[in-house]
Amino acid sequence: MTQPVIQPYLMFGGRCEEALEFYRTALDAQIDMLMRFQESPDPPPPGMLPPGFENKIMHASFRIAGNMLMASDGCEVGSQFKGFSLSISVATEAEADRYFAALSDGGQVQMPLTKTFWSPKFGMLTDRFGISWMVNVVTTECNG
CATH class of the missing domain: 3.30.720.100 (Signal recognition particle alu RNA binding heterodimer, srp9/1)
Structure with missing residues (x-):
């Protein structure tokens, strides 16, 4: 199966x-x-x-x-994306910077990219369409 x-x-x-x-x-x-x-x-x-x-x-x-x-597009005008986030994990801080900047263009940043205990860079945003994203650098030192 x-x-x-x-x-x-x-x-x-x-x-x-x-x-x-x-x-x-x-x-x-x-x-x-x-x-x-x-x-x-x-x-x-x-x-x-x-x-x-x-x-x-x-x-x-x-x-x-x-x-x-x-x-x-669904069957109605307008959308509401609540209760979930799409998480994108990348290997480098440069990739995180690029994706975060691109996704936040026209959107709203909830947490700027910053060092956390699990990642050298992690941030959260909502893009211009209302999709919530988490951008996370995954390294061997910090398993995320």
């Missing part, structure tokens, strides 16, 4: 295409698959989508550093 796979599925409420482009630039994300609602072999039930969502993203899969995530 194969092991279950848990992957984040993010609903951007009409801003998915913008988010994918942001992550492509900020995190070198690679888009593996993208389908718009109008391209679906089965149209959504009448009234399911807000007006103008026909060209929005029904489903996308993308990779950040080999990690698979999925995304959609």
